[in-house]
Each structure stands twice: as structure tokens, then as C-alpha cells.
Amino acid sequence: MFKNRWIWIIVFSIIFTGGVFFEWIEFFTGQYLKIGNYNRPKIGLIWELQHDKRKANNKLNKLATENFLIQNEFISFEQLISIVKSRSNGVTISASKFMHFFKNLPTFISDEMFSPYSILCFFCEQKWNRTHLKKDGNKIKILLLDSKGLVLAETSINYNIVFPGLDTNHMYSKTKFDYEGRLENLVMFKDSIYSASVFFSNLSMFSLEIQKKIIPLPKKLLDFENKLVRVGISNKNEPETIKIGVEIENAGNRRVIFFKCQKKEVNSIRRKIKGPDHSNLLETKFRIIENR
Amino acid sequence: MISFLIILAMIFVSMVIKNLPQIPSSINQSQNTPPTKIYSTKGHLIYTIGGHKKVKLDDICDNFVQAIVATEDHRFWKHRGIDKISLLRAIFTTMFVSQKIYGASTITQQLSKNLFFGFEKTFMRKIRELLISLQIEAQFTKKEILEAYLNQIYFSCGNYGIGRASKFFFDKPASNLTLAEASLLAGIPKSPRNYNPILYPERAKKRQLIVLNRMLQSGYITKKQLDTAYELPLYYQTNDVNTQSSNYFIDSVIKYLNEKYGSNTIYHGSLKVYTTMDIHLQKFAETCLEKGLQKLEKKVKPIPIDKIAVDSTIKLQGALVSIDVLSGAVRVMVGGRNFSETPFNRAMQNNRQPGSGFKPFLYYAAFDKGGLSPDNVVEDKKISITISGTNVWEPRNFVRHYKGRLTVKKAFVESVNTVAIQLMQRVGPEAVINTARKCGVFSILSPVYSVALGTSGVSPFEMASSFSTFASYGVYNEPHIIERIENSRGEILEEHTLISNKVLDPSICYQLVDMMQGVVDVGSGKIIRSMGLDIEIAGKTGTTNGFNDAWFTGFTPLISTSVWVGFDKYYGMQYKNGRGVTGATGAAPIWANYMTKVAKIYPTSFFKVPENINFHTVDAITGKKARLWTKNPIKVAVLKNNPRRILTGCNP
Numbered sequence: 047m048f049k050n051r052w053i054w055i056i057v058f059s060i061i062f063t064g065g066v067f068f069e070w071i072e073f074f075t076g077q078y079l080k081i082g083n084y085n086r087p088k089i090g091l092i093w094e095l096q097h098d099k100r101k102a103n104n105k106l107n108k109l110a111t112e113n114f115l116i117q118n119e120f121i122s123f124e125q126l127i128s129i130v131k132s133r134s135n136g137v138t139i140s141a142s143k144f145m146h147f148f149k150n151l152p153t154f155i156s157d158e159m160f161s162p163y164s165i166l167c168f169f170c171e172q173k174w175n176r177t178h179l180k181k182d183g184n185k186i187k188i189l190l191l192d193s194k195g196l197v198l199a200e201t202s203i204n205y206n207i208v209f210p211g212l213d214t215n216h217m218y219s220k221t222k223f224d225y226e227g228r229l230e231n232l233v234m235f236k237d238s239i240y241s242a243s244v245f246f247s248n249l250s251m252f253s254l255e256i257q258k259k260i261i262p263l264p265k266k267l268l269d270f271e272n273k274l275v276r277v278g279i280s281n282k283n284e285p286e287t288i289k290i291g292v293e294i295e296n297a298g299n300r301r302v303i304f305f306k307c308q309k310k311e312v313n314s315i316r317r318k319i320k321g322p323d324h325s326n327l328l329e330t331k332f333r334i335i336e337n338r
Numbered sequence: 339m340i341s342f343l344i345i346l347a348m349i350f351v352s353m354v355i356k357n358l359p360q361i362p363s364s365i366n367q368s369q370n371t372p373p374t375k376i377y378s379t380k381g382h383l384i385y386t387i388g389g390h391k392k393v394k395l396d397d398i399c400d401n402f403v404q405a406i407v408a409t410e411d412h413r414f415w416k417h418r419g420i421d422k423i424s425l426l427r428a429i430f431t432t433m434f435v436s437q438k439i440y441g442a443s444t445i446t447q448q449l450s451k452n453l454f455f456g457f458e459k460t461f462m463r464k465i466r467e468l469l470i471s472l473q474i475e476a477q478f479t480k481k482e483i484l485e486a487y488l489n490q491i492y493f494s495c496g497n498y499g500i501g502r503a504s505k506f507f508f509d510k511p512a513s514n515l516t517l518a519e520a521s522l523l524a525g526i527p528k529s530p531r532n533y534n535p536i537l538y539p540e541r542a543k544k545r546q547l548i549v550l551n552r553m554l555q556s557g558y559i560t561k562k563q564l565d566t567a568y569e570l571p572l573y574y575q576t577n578d579v580n581t582q583s584s585n586y587f588i589d590s591v592i593k594y595l596n597e598k599y600g601s602n603t604i605y606h607g608s609l610k611v612y613t614t615m616d617i618h619l620q621k622f623a624e625t626c627l628e629k630g631l632q633k634l635e636k637k638v639k640p641i642p643i644d645k646i647a648v649d650s651t652i653k654l655q656g657a658l659v660s661i662d663v664l665s666g667a668v669r670v671m672v673g674g675r676n677f678s679e680t681p682f683n684r685a686m687q688n689n690r691q692p693g694s695g696f697k698p699f700l701y702y703a704a705f706d707k708g709g710l711s712p713d714n715v716v717e718d719k720k721i722s723i724t725i726s727g728t729n730v731w732e733p734r735n736f737v738r739h740y741k742g743r744l745t746v747k748k749a750f751v752e753s754v755n756t757v758a759i760q761l762m763q764r765v766g767p768e769a770v771i772n773t774a775r776k777c778g779v780f781s782i783l784s785p786v787y788s789v790a791l792g793t794s795g796v797s798p799f800e801m802a803s804s805f806s807t808f809a810s811y812g813v814y815n816e817p818h819i820i821e822r823i824e825n826s827r828g829e830i831l832e833e834h835t836l837i838s839n840k841v842l843d844p845s846i847c848y849q850l851v852d853m854m855q856g857v858v859d860v861g862s863g864k865i866i867r868s869m870g871l872d873i874e875i876a877g878k879t880g881t882t883n884g885f886n887d888a889w890f891t892g893f894t895p896l897i898s899t900s901v902w903v904g905f906d907k908y909y910g911m912q913y914k915n916g917r918g919v920t921g922a923t924g925a926a927p928i929w930a931n932y933m934t935k936v937a938k939i940y941p942t943s944f945f946k947v948p949e950n951i952n953f954h955t956v957d958a959i960t961g962k963k964a965r966l967w968t969k970n971p972i973k974v975a976v977l978k979n980n981p982r983r984i985l986t987g988c989n990p
Contacts, residue, residue: 072418076476079469083360083477090359090454095606099371102606103826105599110829134598138835178835195665195836196813 123147126179127186131205136180141190144177145169149268159188159201162264163257167250168198170243170274181205223301229293232302235278240319242292245277248318252311259308260290260315266303270294278302279316288312358466358473359454365478365486366392372608372826376591378617379667379821385588388605393501395485398512402500404558405517405524406488409549411445412556415480419446419471446471449487493523494530507535509575517559518567521549536574586673586683587615590819598832608826614667614819616660622935623658623670627901630928631656631675634903634911638919641884641910648909655906656925657684658932659802660899665836666806666815669897671799680906689781689795690902693921694736694753694862695880695889696792698808698850699777701750703769704761705846712747712849712974713954715961716757723759723787733759733791736881736920747974748958750853751861753879755791762790776841777804778814792880798900801891806898808850809876811948812842845948845977851876852975854892855945862922863890869930873937874944877929879921884910888924895943897936901925950978 061071112129115121116137121129126147130137148156148165156162168174168190175193179186185202192198229235249257261267267274273295280289288309291302373389395403407414413421421444443451450470455463474483493503500523504512508519515523525545526533535542550564559567591613595604603609631654640648653675660670673683682688704710718741723731735755749757762770767785774783783794803817815838823831854876857863862879877892886908891900903924904911911919947953955964955971964971 069418072420072472072475075469076418076472076474079355079358079473080476082355083473086356086358086360088360091456092362092453093359096362098602099606102603105603106607106609106825106831109831110825110827113830133832135832136835138833176835178837189837191835191837195815195838197837197839 130179141174167246224304225302229278234280234282238279242274259311374609376611378615401520408552408556419475491527494534518570522546525549585677587671610824612822616669626932656903657798663806663809691882692792693880693882699774700790751856777807802900809893811844811847814841866930881920885918890925890929901929
């Protein structure tokens with residue numbers, strides 16, 4: 047027993063001394079650990095750091111992707127609203143992108159936001175440059191801005207607005223033109239042709255009821271945005287109605303869409319355009335802002 | 339028994355091994371991260387957060403490598419992760435020499451600790467650290483290990499890695515360090531806080547000597563080299579972007595980023611943040627405020643509150659904010675004298691009474707809702723207001739006497755309180771508060787008459803922003819400090835959208851601007867003109883009861899600036915001759931000095947007169963058309979077709 051103990055002590059001493067001087071224990075332990083390395087967990091500061099870095103990059107990439115989607119119209123208005131909800135400083139999109147959303151929304155929602163007549167007016171005047179949407183308490187504020195950031199009109203929509211599953215995408219997209227050519231080629235509009243911006247800025251001063259009687263389907267024109275060039279009011283004497291022609295520039299060609307409108311209301315806008323008290327457009331905008 | 343012990347040891351080792359962390363294939367893989375960079379409006383880099391640039395071992399001078407090896411682990415090139423001789427000596431010293439603990443961590447062990455385990459001090463952690471060191475030695479070359487180590491050790495002041503440290507302390511790459519510099523830096527990692535050479539140069543120098551001696555013992559240098567290096571004086575540069583930063587502004591930017599993206603994203607996300615700061619104006623504003631306060635401090639003493647002894651250590655404080663009128667971009671924000679002493683941002687967070695500085699909101703409401711005009715005549719007289727049915731409030735003028743009848747413009751220019759209260763009675767507090775809100779004042783404002791005299795606290799930020807609404811004739815541009823944020827690929831994450839909301843009537847704003855020009859030309863702010871500032875400016879002084887606060891807020895057509903001066907603890911400010919410090923004597927000189935510089939940078943422009951404004955020259959007392967013999971003619975801006983009235987005995 048005693049003899050055995052000494053043997054063990056000698057063996058251990060040799061192992062220890064060998065370890066100290068020849069470092070084979072460290073070498074083999076290191077090599078052994080290296081073999082099983084990839085089966086062990088990725089824990090520790092170096093991994094946490096990488097995880098944090100990955101997390102940060104994912105978060106930023108998500109934001110960048112969202113921005114790309116927003117700016118390239120690859121999202122629905124509903125998705126846009128949910129992104130706005132998640133961002134403290136809101137989202138800015140171009141005027142035409144907002145227009146794309148606006149004209150495809152069901153009328154009962156889009157009319158709650160802005161009058162389509164005001165939108166037409168802004169487009170014809172070519173002042174509307176971009177749209178900013180931001181959280182405002184329990185609502186989403188939508189601001190139509192000019193190129194210098196001046197607010198042209200603003201509105202708020204309910205934070206939890208429900209979008210019905212209607213596909214209205216092509217409701218007005220296949221508008222048929224009634225005439226291929228310019229307004230002056232049509233005798234009935236002779237001497238009654240106005241620039242679209244003057245016509246629509248005057249139109250926006252009337253009440254919605256009258257506006258509807260003058261241009262019954264405004265969304266039909268929104269498809270053409272800033273391609274609306276001129277508006278003609280017919281001189282032809284008819285009992286109840288009167289024809290309005292809207293000249294549109296389309297792929298270099300001029301085409302006209304006709305609207306059959308209420309005579310009384312059309313005459314009042316005609317008077318307003320021709321009249322001495324023709325108000326300037328700036329007043330129109332302020333009125334629009336106040337009405338909202 | 340022995341078999342049992344061996345089995346037990348094997349179970350123990352297998353358990354320890356099982357929970358060991360995996361070592362990445364490259365030990366340097368997480369070290370190349372660009373920092374989040376914060377830029378001024380003109381693209382100057384003003385601050386960096388996080389980030390790390392790896393320096394190759396070949397690009398680190400031999401002096402430093404030798405110094406660090408000699409100091410931290412002189413047998414580094416020989417051992418396999420564990421320095422057994424040092425370990426035995428450490429065990430012996432710890433066990434047998436009382437009150438002395440001897441460290442034996444090799445460079446590999448330190449790397450293992452820093453990369454995987456942190457600072458937890460347990461027996462198990464030590465075992466695991468040893469095992470990982472052995473694996474690191476088996477997996478990587480000595481050069482790779484040393485390179486990883488030198489790139490992640492901490493050198494104080496937020497500097498990780500030798501590349502960053504040599505740039506920070508000596509403004510040179512790690513390849514160019516001299517022996518003196520290298521030995522000084524090599525001494526820091528043992529205790530970065532204690533051996534910080536900027537804060538504790540003597541301690542750092544002592545530590546340098548230890549490092550040099552270790553190098554001598556290891557045979558890296560001669561005694562002569564040691565002596566030369568030790569005697570060489572060292573100059574620490576302070577050009578690092580983060581030590582130069584304007585911290586109150588940067589702090590606000592970081593707070594915004596933290597709220598929006600989270601600290602982790604800022605630290606690791608390599609963002610590019612473009613702020614609205616004008617770095618030149620910011621520096622100048624900091625200097626102006628400090629010099630102005632130093633000058634004032636020599637002449638001013640604090641007034642004790644309720645006869646309680648004044649805190650003798652208290653310093654006079656101040657804040658300055660400048661905002662671009664046309665965009666709302668905050669160009670300058672100084673929240674106090676020294677961020678590291680008091681990080682409380684007085685420019686944004688302070689809520690101090692603006693005194694008469696609030697009167698423009700009242701006068702706007704009186705013109706807009708009350709139909710008043712600057713040429714109307716009012717009466718400066720003693721007034722009493724019954725509050726809550728019993729208490730009577732008698733507001734007094736700063737000059738303690740009444741001037742009788744005078745025009746509205748003169749009352750404004752001379753900051754007559756009794757007239758302000760009469761106007762308040764006429765329009766009501768709600769209209770005044772509503773005007774302030776439209777201009778961007780968001781602090782709590784009490785709907786009481788005294789709000790007209792500025793008794794509700796606001797911040798200099800709000801004052802500068804709201805006055806810029808007058809400067810832009812009623813267009814409110816939301817103040818902002820960040821223009822754009824990009825990710826590392828340059829994709830825009832957010833961009834400030836300029837939103838200009840027309841909130842006030844432009845013509846009435848002009849009338850107010852004209853009156854505020856009067857304040858600077860002949861009224862309570864005329865000190866500004868006497869200091870030689872002759873550009874087109876308008877503004878209003880503000881002084882509160884007990885001389886607690888001195889304000890001057892004013893603007894050119896392009897930039898709006900607010901200056902506040904006061905004590906943090908609400909002591910009053912009194913000159914040694916007993917007079918109180920006012921907005922005119924305390925804040926206006928700082929404002930004038932600063933705006934002199936602004937005038938050189940921002941082009942001079944003029945307040946454009948709106949079409950429906952007429953100028954009349956009237957008698958300042960009677961408001962009647964001035965004649966050749968009129969003693970006190972005053973030019974007033976009135977709306978065309980505005981009826982002239984005399985207001986007496988205003989009632990709510």
C-alpha cells in the first residue's frame with residue numbers, strides 16, 4: 047500500500063514536471079478543445095457584440111427598406127399608415143405618390159381627407175410638391191406642402207381608420223376621351239377657354255354641392271394630375287345643362303373629356319372667372335386650410 | 339478512491355468544457371466597425387460614437403509591442419497560454435504573503451477574459467478562462483493573438499485599441515510612436531482610470547517609469563534609452579473630435595437618437611447623422627456666453643433667498659439658442675457654461691420666467707383680437723385687479739412711476755407693465771396663450787393675467803423659436819436639430835421635412851417687428867446699438883421679479899437668438915452697487931457680441947414691409963400726427979384704413 051502510494055506520487059510528479067517544462071498538457075488540452083469548438087454555444091462578449099451589431103444593422107436595413115417601399119409605391123395606403131404610426135417624425139412622399147393613393151381610395155375615405163376639387167386645383171397650379179404624414183395624438187395628420195414646405199392644406203384622419211377590401215384601382219383608369227384634338231377646334235367653346243389652373247382655383251371657392259354640379263366626377267380627372275391644360279365652357283344654348291370640356295395633354299397629343307353640367311352653376315363659375323372681383327389664388331388656399 | 343477522483347475530475351472537466359463558449363474562426367472579426375458619425379450642417383465631423391478600426395500588428399511600432407509585452411506578459415512568446423512560473427509565484431504570494439495579491443494573467447488570458455467573460459470574479463470563471471486561453475493558443479498564432487489584444491485593450495477616455503489611443507493622445511498613427519510615448523501608453527491598460535495621462539499626468543509618468551524598467555529588464559532597451567525616454571516631456575493633443583465637441587447640442591442629438599433608434603443601434607449601426615449645427619457659430623456662442631458671464635460675475639453677487647446664506651460655490655449660468663428663421667434649423671445651442679460640470683441643458687430644459695420677453699405674444703393678441711394699433715393711445719396708470727374675490731394685485735412698472743397717456747408702441751418699447759395688464763384685461767389670457775402656442779411655446783402657461791408679464795416658465799429654445807415666427811411674419815417652422823440620418827450604405831433613414839405653417843397674420847407680425855426694432859433702437863434694449871451693432875434687428879428684453887432672470891431674445895430677418903442669464907438656484911442677481919441685473923445689462927450684451935459675429939456670416943437683410951402697412955409719424959404721447967414742433971415724434975407701422983382710437987379704462 048505504502049509502496050503503491052509512492053508510485054502514484056512519482057507518476058504524478060513526472061506528469062506535473064513534464065507539464066511544467068514540456069507544456070504538453072496545455073498543447074493537448076488546447077488541441078482537444080479546438081476539435082469540439084463548433085459544437086459549443088456562441089456565448090460571451092464577442093458573440094454578444096456581433097449579435098448587437100447584427101441586430102442594429104437589421105433594424106436599420108428594415109427602415110431603409112421601408113423607405114424604399116414608400117418612395118417606390120410598393121405599398122398600400124393602409125401599409126403606409128401603419129408605417130406612419132410607427133415613426134415619431136412621420137413620412138414624406140411626393141405629391142404624385144399621394145395622388146396615387148388618394149385616387150384609389152374609396153370615395154367616402156378620400157372625400158373625408160381632401161376635396162378632390164382642391165386636389166385638382168393644387169395639381170393644376172403645380173404648387174403641390176410633397177405630402178407629409180405624421181402622428182398627431184390619436185390621429186394621422188396629412189399635410190400637403192409646396193416646394194418650400196409651406197402648408198397648402200392639411201387634414202387629419204382617424205388613427206385606426208378601417209380600409210374596406212375594395213379594389214378600386216382601376217375604377218377610373220380607363221377614361222375614354224370624347225374628342226381627339228384641341229378645344230379651339232370645337233366651335234362651342236370659342237371664346238370660352240380658360241387655363242385649367244384658373245378654372246379649378248375658381249371652382250375650389252364654391253361649396254362642394256355646387257362643385258359637384260359643375261364637375262360631377264372629379265376623380266375621373268385625377269388620373270391625369272398635372273396634365274390638365276385647359277377648360278372650355280360651351281356657348282351652346284341648351285335648356286338645363288351645359289357642356290364643359292377639359293383638355294388633357296396625353297403623350298404629346300391633346301384630347302378632350304366632356305362633362306354635362308348644370309347650367310346655373312356653370313354660369314356662376316363663368317361669371318366668377320370673368321368678373322372684376324376675381325380673387326387671387328392665395329386666398330383660396332387659406333380658405334381651404336381654414337375649412338379643414 | 340483514486341479512480342473515483344479521476345472519474346469525478348473527468349465529469350467536472352467535461353461539464354466545464356460543455357459550457358465553454360465557441361471561439362470564432364477569426365479572433366479579430368468584430369473589430370472593424372465604422373463609428374456613428376455626427377456632422378455639422380456644413381459637413382464637419384463633430385462627434386463619433388462607438389466604432390473601431392483595426393490596426394495590423396505590422397503597423398504598430400516595435401516600441402509599443404515591446405513595452406506592452408514587457409509590462410503585461412514578458413514570457414508571452416514562450417508560453418502556451420499559461421505562464422506557470424508566474425502562476426506558481428502568484429499562488430505562493432497570495433497564500434503566504436499577507437495582504438498581497440499577485441496577478442499572473444498572460445496576454446492570452448486577458449484576451450480570453452475580455453472577449454468572453456467580462457469582469458466576474460469566480461473560481462469557475464477562472465478555470466474556463468484558462469481553458470479558453472489554451473484553445474486560443476492552439477487555434478491562432480502568437481502574432482494574431484497579440485494583434486487582437488492590442489486592438490481591444492482599453493486606454494481611457496473611450497479609447498479601445500492602440501490605433502485609437504495613439505490618435506487620441508498624440509495625434510499620430512500607432513506606427514509612429516516614440517519610445518517615450520509608447521511606454522506611457524503601455525502603462526495605461528493596467529488601470530485606465532488612474533493612469534489617464536490627461537487627468538493624472540504625474541501618476542501616468544510614474545507608471546511610464548515602471549514600464550521602461552520592465553523593458554530594460556527584458557533587454558529591449560538600454561539604460562540610456564530609458565533615461566532619455568523618461569526625461570522627454572510629453573505633449574498631449576486635444577484635437578480629438580469628441581473632446582472638441584459642443585456637448586449640449588451633441589447631447590440633445592444623442593438623446594434624440596437614443597429615443598428613436600436605441601443606444602445599441604447608435605453604437606453599432608455606423609450611422610451618419612447630419613445636424614443643423616453651425617460649428618463656427620456654436621464655438622463663438624460658447625465663447626461669447628462664457629466671456630459675458632465671467633465679466634458679469636466680477637460685478638454681480640447673488641441675492642440670498644429668505645436670508646438663507648448663499649451657496650458660495652454657485653456660478654452664474656447662461657444659455658443661448660440660435661434658430662434659422664426660414665427653416666427652423668437650430669444653428670446653435672449652448673445649455674450652460676460647462677457640460678462636464680453640469681450637463682443640465684438650460685437651453686432646452688430650463689423653465690424660467692421670461693418676464694417682459696413674453697409681451698410680444700400679448701401685443702400680437704391685442705392687435706389681432708383686440709383691434710389695437712401701435713398708434714393707439716393707452717394710459718400708464720396705477721391699476722388694481724381683484725383676484726379670487728379678496729386679494730388685490732397691483733402690478734407695477736420696472737421704473738416705479740406712471741407715465742400717463744402714451745402710444746401703444748411707446749408702452750411696448752419702454753416695457754410698461756400696467757399697460758400690458760390693461761391689454762390683457764382686454765383680450766384675456768387665453769388669446770395670449772393661444773398666440774404663444776401657435777408660435778411654438780409648449781411649456782405650461784397659466785391662464786392668468788400675469789402671464790402677460792411672463793410669469794410662466796419657458797426655455798430659451800422656445801423663446802428663440804417663437805420669436806422666429808414673428809421674424810418670418812407668422813410662418814412657423816418647426817425647430818429641429820437633425821437634417822438627415824443615413825445608414826452605413828448611405829441610404830436615407832430619415833430626413834427633416836420642412837413644414838412652414840402660416841399661423842399668424844403677416845401684417846400684424848410686421849407691426850410687432852417694427853415695435854421690437856424700437857426696443858433696440860430707443861427702448862430697453864438700446865445697449866445693443868450702443869455696442870455698435872448696426873444691422874437690422876428687433877428684440878425684447880426680459881427681467882423677472884427679484885432679478886432672478888435676465889433675457890434678451892431678438893432676431894434679424896434670418897436668425898433668431900435667445901439669451902438667458904441667471905443662477906440655477908433662483909438667486910437674484912445684484913450688482914455690487916445694489917442695482918439689479920436686467921435683461922438689458924445681463925443678457926443683451928452677450929446677445930450683441932454674438933450677433934456681431936452672426937452678422938458677418940449671415941448676409942445682412944432687411945425686414946420687408948408688407949403692402950398693407952403705412953408708416954405714420956405721430957406724437958409718442960398723444961398719438962396725433964406729428965408736426966414740426968412735436969417733441970416726441972415716433973414712427974409707427976399701421977395697417978391701411980385702420981381707425982385710430984384712444985383706449986381708456988379698458989375692461990375685460
